[in-house]
Each structure stands twice: as structure tokens, then as C-alpha cells.
Amino acid sequence: MGDVIVGQGLTKVYGTTHKTHALKGVDLNVQKQEFLSIIGQSGSGKSTLLNLLGLLDRPTEGSLELVGTDVGRLSKRERAAFRNEHLGFVFQFHHLLPEFSVRENLLMPGWIGGQRASLGAARARADEMLELLDLGDVKDKRSNDLSGGQKQRVAIGRSLMNSPDIVLADEPTGNLDTKNTEQVYSLFRRVHEEWGTTFVIVTHDRSIAEQTDRIVEVRDGRIEQDVRNEHLATSGSRPRTP
Amino acid sequence: MLSLRVALRFIAKSRFQSLLIVFGIAVGIAVQVFVGSLITSLQASLLDSTVGSSPHVILEPIEKGGAFAYTEDVRSIVRDTPAVVAISPQIVVPVLATKGEAAVPLIVRAGEFAGLDGIYKLSQRTVEGEARTGGDGIVIGKDFAEAYSVAVGDTLPLALADGTSVEARVSGIFDLGVQAVNEGTAFADSSLLAARLGLAPDEVNVVETQIDDVFSSSAVADEWRAALPQLEVGDWQERNAELLTALQSQGTSSVMIQVFVVIAVMLGIASTLAISAVQKTRQIGILKALGMSDSSTGLVFLYQAGILGFAGTLLGLGLAAGLIALFSSLAAGPDSGLFPIKLQPSFVTLSAGVGISIALLSAVIPYRNTARLDPIEVIQGG
Ligand SMILES: Nc1ncnc2c1ncn2[C@@H]1O[C@H](COP(=O)(O)OP(=O)(O)OP(=O)(O)O)[C@@H](O)[C@H]1O
Numbered sequence: 001m002g003d004v005i006v007g008q009g010l011t012k013v014y015g016t017t018h019k020t021h022a023l024k025g026v027d028l029n030v031q032k033q034e035f036l037s038i039i040g041q042s043g044s045g046k047s048t049l050l051n052l053l054g055l056l057d058r059p060t061e062g063s064l065e066l067v068g069t070d071v072g073r074l075s076k077r078e079r080a081a082f083r084n085e086h087l088g089f090v091f092q093f094h095h096l097l098p099e100f101s102v103r104e105n106l107l108m109p110g111w112i113g114g115q116r117a118s119l120g121a122a123r124a125r126a127d128e129m130l131e132l133l134d135l136g137d138v139k140d141k142r143s144n145d146l147s148g149g150q151k152q153r154v155a156i157g158r159s160l161m162n163s164p165d166i167v168l169a170d171e172p173t174g175n176l177d178t179k180n181t182e183q184v185y186s187l188f189r190r191v192h193e194e195w196g197t198t199f200v201i202v203t204h205d206r207s208i209a210e211q212t213d214r215i216v217e218v219r220d221g222r223i224e225q226d227v228r229n230e231h232l233a234t235s236g237s238r239p240r241t242p
Numbered sequence: 243m244l245s246l247r248v249a250l251r252f253i254a255k256s257r258f259q260s261l262l263i264v265f266g267i268a269v270g271i272a273v274q275v276f277v278g279s280l281i282t283s284l285q286a287s288l289l290d291s292t293v294g295s296s297p298h299v300i301l302e303p304i305e306k307g308g309a310f311a312y313t314e315d316v317r318s319i320v321r322d323t324p325a326v327v328a329i330s331p332q333i334v335v336p337v338l339a340t341k342g343e344a345a346v347p348l349i350v351r352a353g354e355f356a357g358l359d360g361i362y363k364l365s366q367r368t369v370e371g372e373a374r375t376g377g378d379g380i381v382i383g384k385d386f387a388e389a390y391s392v393a394v395g396d397t398l399p400l401a402l403a404d405g406t407s408v409e410a411r412v413s414g415i416f417d418l419g420v421q422a423v424n425e426g427t428a429f430a431d432s433s434l435l436a437a438r439l440g441l442a443p444d445e446v447n448v449v450e451t452q453i454d455d456v457f458s459s460s461a462v463a464d465e466w467r468a469a470l471p472q473l474e475v476g477d478w479q480e481r482n483a484e485l486l487t488a489l490q491s492q493g494t495s496s497v498m499i500q501v502f503v504v505i506a507v508m509l510g511i512a513s514t515l516a517i518s519a520v521q522k523t524r525q526i527g528i529l530k531a532l533g534m535s536d537s538s539t540g541l542v543f544l545y546q547a548g549i550l551g552f553a554g555t556l557l558g559l560g561l562a563a564g565l566i567a568l569f570s571s572l573a574a575g576p577d578s579g580l581f582p583i584k585l586q587p588s589f590v591t592l593s594a595g596v597g598i599s600i601a602l603l604s605a606v607i608p609y610r611n612t613a614r615l616d617p618i619e620v621i622q623g624g
């Protein structure tokens with residue numbers, strides 16, 4: 001199976017006068033259909049890495065290939081189109097659009113991709129997705145009127161609407177209670193199994209990471225450990241999760 | 243298309259701000275159209291009352307009060323000037339009209355009725371009797387008639403300078419809107435007086451003319467001065483320099499008012515729109531993260547501004563039309579002392595253009611900021 005992410009020497013330096021070396025040459029390959037977590041202490045560079053993988057930011061140095069495309073060569077506009085077509089995002093903050101209904105939020109990636117608003121197939125898919133996410137009853141509500149867990153499920157649904165190759169999630173359950181957290185991960189699992197979508201999930205929570213197939217630990221801008229879950233190291237270097 | 247859809251949602255979501263912008267533009271446009279139409283109508287009304295029923299360019303003998311021969315040469319020069327719309331050769335005779343004990347000085351302008359009517363619009367401005375000269379018929383002013391209780395049908399003896407007198411019969415009473423004329427001028431046919439004054443058939447005291455564009459009178463006058471050095475050529479613009487200055491400064495102040503209104507409206511819209519754009523930063527960042535292009539997100543605010551500008555302009559034109567209708571209905575009342583105001587189509591087009599351009603210009607800053615926004619700022623900020 002081919003690699004959907006091939007990152008080499010990914011480096012990120014923030015600032016010009018006061019430099020922060022957030023990533024110091026990270027090599028990361030992710031295969032199609034992997035279900036992977038990135039862990040590490042606060043400030044270790046997890047979000048920085050994920051933002052590079054999500055084309056939301058550009059590396060200071062290093063190369064990145066996503067689903068066979070050298071994304072470093074893409075223009076700003078092409079990167080935006082690539083995000084829309086190939087990537088799905090779930091953030092700690094749901095980032096829904098309060099001006100639009102739940103269903104419209106789900107349809108938004110399709111609209112941005114040039115789908116016609118009236119397209120029946122897209123609506124049907126959105127409704128299907130809403131049933132899957134157990135949001136069938138609230139689909140016509142404004143996103144502001146939902147609970148935290150519901151909002152995050154809408155965000156997940158939105159990330160999946162364009163059938164992305166890779167879903168990138170940064171602390172997707174950071175604001176949720178245990179019950180909602182479990183629901184979100186079982187959803188991720190289900191989508192992963194049914195559609196074979198690749199997942200890269202940043203988390204603080206080692207107990208969540210332990211449910212994924214591969215754990216990449218970032219420390220001080222470098223990859224400290226990269227292990228299959230069943231061989232997960234339990235050495236003393238294991239970071240304390242805050 | 244998505245940009246438009248998002249713009250409409252943003253407008254609907256911040257209803258209050260949107261209404262504020264629409265009303266801002268509407269008030270600006272309404273003031274502009276109303277003030278513009280008001281001043282234009284005022285000027286037209288002033289101009290009309292000043293020169294609408296009076297001569298624009300006149301020919302007189304060099305020697306004041308004398309007579310000159312209105313020969314075919316002179317006639318053809320006047321007649322062949324394309325701008326000329328009315329010509330009235332006249333004998334102008336100062337007389338004393340006697341009414342009971344009183345002897346009142348009166349200027350009688352005697353000439354062919356068609357010519358007199360062309361200059362003074364007598365047939366439209368007759369308030370009693372008939373605007374008819376011919377024979378011994380004379381048309382007198384309203385104020386003169388009132389002051390000396392002269393009625394239509396009365397005979398009016400007119401004493402000439404040589405001591406002789408002529409009997410005239412009042413056939414109509416006019417109101418030219420100017421007291422001096424209403425009091426001291428009368429119109430008659432030249433046959434009433436020409437013979438008594440011993441003038442030759444083509445001899446006149448003055449030739450009065452009107453031209454189609456009143457402001458071209460100077461050009462016409464200059465032309466005639468060159469062609470007719472034996473005559474004195476008068477031009478209404480020379481005689482009304484003060485009025486012209488007043489009209490001009492009125493026009494300038496009208497432009498100033500409009501410029502300031504436009505600036506005020508523009509500042510208001512620009513700041514409101516900028517605030518609204520800042521408030522939508524998060525949404526724009528999200529849309530960009532989901533793959534919307536910089537130009538499409540920028541377009542959201544152009545659409546927003548365009549829609550608000552269009553709505554505001556329409557509302558403003560409606561408001562202006564309402565104001566003008568109200569003003570006109572007041573002006574139409576008897577003795578309102580107001581002049582009629584007409585919606586000026588030129589101001590409607592101008593203001594519609596101004597309104598929409600203002601709105602679009604105001605969107606330039608939000609457009610630029612939006613296009614520049616990096617989605618990561620929003621995504622990381624939470
Ligand atoms: N925009 C930025 N400008 C300057 N420095 C930044 C910026 N973003 C992140 N950093 C710095 O880069 C380093 C890595 O940050 P990053 O957000 O990737 O950490 P993280 O592992 O996601 O932490 P957390 O678990 O708290 O989210 C930190 O030292 C942070 O202060």
C-alpha cells in the first residue's frame with residue numbers, strides 16, 4: 001500500500017528576529033488507511049506538524065508529498081483547492097459557521113469545491129452523514145444552538161463530506177467530556193474501517209493514543225518515538241500528559 | 243456564487259449593521275438628490291422669473307430714447323440668427339394715464355401682438371379679460387389695475403408728451419410676476435401710437451429678442467455688435483450680473499454640500515463595513531481552511547457592499563422622490579410662495595452611480611484584509 005504522506009526534513013522556524021524552532025527536521029511517512037496518533041508535551045510541535053501536513057502552513061525547510069503530489073510546488077490557490085479535495089480537518093474548536101444550518105455546514109466543503117447548491121445527491125449524502133452522526137433531529141438548526149458534543153460531530157461530518165484521503169484532527173476531543181470523547185473516537189474508527197480513510201490525530205491523552213494503531217511521539221520539535229501500538233514503549237522517557 | 247450566498251447570510255445575520263449601512267446610504271442619496279433637485283429647480287425658477295418673460299438681447303439706438311430704422315438689413319441679421327426664438331420690434335412711449343383725478347406715468351410698449359407675446363408670454367399671463375391689442379386695445383398690469391381701480395372694458399385716456407391724448411380701451415390685465423412691470427407697463431398695438439408720434443413705418447425705439455439658451459445671450463450680443471455698429475446691443479446677463487453671481491455661488495455651494503454628504507456617507511459605510519469584516523474574520527478563516535480561495539472570500543465583502551449599496555441607493559431615491567412629492571404638493575398650494583421642484587433625472591443617475599461606487603469603494607479595505615488573512619491565524623486562535 002502506498003504512502004499518502006511523505007514528509008522529509010520538515011522544519012519550521014517561527015519569527016524572524018526572535019526565532020522559535022518549532023520543528024527540527026521531521027521525517028514522517030504515513031501509509032494509506034493508517035490510523036495514527038501524534039502525542040507529545042505542550043509546545044513540542046504537534047500542531048505545527050499537523051498544520052504543515054494540512055497545508056495550512058508552509059515548512060521553512062523540507063519536502064512534503066501528499067497522495068503522490070509534491071505539495072511544496074503548489075500555488076496558494078492550488079493548496080486551497082487541494083485542502084478542499086483531499087483533506088478533512090477536525091480542530092479542538094469545532095469552527096462551524098454560525099450563519100449556516102447544520103446541514104449547510106456539512107454541504108459547505110462541496111460548495112467550496114464548486115458543487116452546485118441544489119445538487120440532490122449532495123443533500124442526500126449530508127442527510128446520510130447526519131444520521132450516521134446521530135444528528136438527524138438537529139440538521140436544520142443553526143450550529144450555535146447545538147451542544148459541544150453535537151458541534152464536534154458536525155465538524156467531523158463536515159471533514160468527511162468530500163471523501164478526503166486524509167483526516168487531520170488536532171485535539172478533537174480537547175473540549176469534550178469522557179462520554180462524548182468516546183463517541184468521537186468510535187466514530188473515527190467506524191469511518192476508518194468502512195471507508196478506509198487515513199487518520200492523523202493529535203492528542204494529549206495517552207489513553208486515546210493507545211487506541212490507535214501507531215503512535216508518533218514528538219518532543220522538542222523532533223520525533224522521539226514512532227511505534228506500532230502493540231509494541232508501544234513503556235520506558236521512563238514516556239512524557240507525562242498534563 | 244458561493245461568495246454571494248455567504249454575503250447574503252452575513253447580511254441577514256447582522257441585520258442591524260446591514261440596516262444601518264442601507265439607511266446611511268439612503269439618507270446620503272436622498273439628501274443628494276433632494277438638494278440637487280431643489281437647487282436646480284430653484285435656479286430654473288429664478289431664471290424663469292427673471293428672464294422667462296423678458297427680453298434676452300435688445301437692439302436700441304445709440305442715442306438713448308431715440309428711434310432707429312428697423313431696415314430689412316437689420317431684420318435679416320436678427321431673423322437669421324439661429325438661437326433667436328422671439329422678435330419684437332417696439333415703439334416705447336412714456337404716457338400719463340388719467341384715471342379720475344390721478345395722472346399716472348405708464349410706459350406703453352407698442353408692437354405686433356405676436357412679437358410682444360413671444361417675449362412677455364402675455365397670453366399665458368393674463369389674469370382678466372383677453373390678451374389682445376389691435377385697434378385701441380391695451381393690456382395693463384395687475385398692480386396698476388388694482389391701484390387705480392381700472393377694469394377690463396374701461397377707457398383709459400393716455401396723455402402724450404406733446405400734450406395731445408389718445409383713448410385706449412382696456413382689453414386685458416396681466417400679471418408678469420414683477421411689481422415694477424405690473425405697475426408701470428402696458429402693451430398696445432403700434433397702430434395706436436405710431437402715427438401720433440410722427441414715426442416712419444419702419445422706425446422703432448427698441449427691438450427685443452429671446453433666444454433658446456439664455457446663457458448664450460452674450461455670444462449673440464457680441465455677434466450683433468460686430469454686425470450692427472450703428473446700434474446699441476444689450477444683453478440680459480450684463481444687466482443681471484448680481485443674479486448670475488448668486489446663481490453661480492448657489493451652484494457651487496450645492497456641489498460642496500453634495501461632496502461633504504458623499505464623504506460623510508463614505509466614512510460611515512467604510513467603517514461599518516470594516517467592523518463587519520473584522521467580526522467575520524473567524525468565518526473567513528474557516529472558509530479558507532476548507533479551501534475557499536482568497537479572491538472568493540474577498541468577493542464576499544464586495545457582494546455585501548454591492549447589495550447594501552444597491553438597496554441603500556434604491557431606498558434613497560425613493561426617499562428623495564417622496565420628499566420632492568411632498569415639497570411639490572406644498573408648493574402647488576395657492577400662495578405657497580414656494581417654487582415647483584422637479585426630480586432631476588441627471589441627479590438620479592449621478593446619485594445612483596455615486597451610491598453604488600461609494601459602497602464598493604468602502605469594500606476595498608475589507609476585501610484586501612480578507613484576501614490577506616491566513617487561515618492558520620484563525621485556526622490556532624480558536
Ligand atoms: N505562530 C507562532 N509564532 C511563534 N511561535 C509559535 C507559533 N506557533 C507555535 N509557536 C511555537 O512553536 C512551538 C510548538 O508549538 P505547537 O503549537 O506546535 O505545540 P503543540 O505541541 O501543539 O502544543 P499544545 O499541546 O500546547 O497544543 C511552541 O514553542 C510555540 O510557542
Ligand SMILES: [Mg+2]
Nearest residue numbers: 046047048170
Ligand atoms: Mg497544539
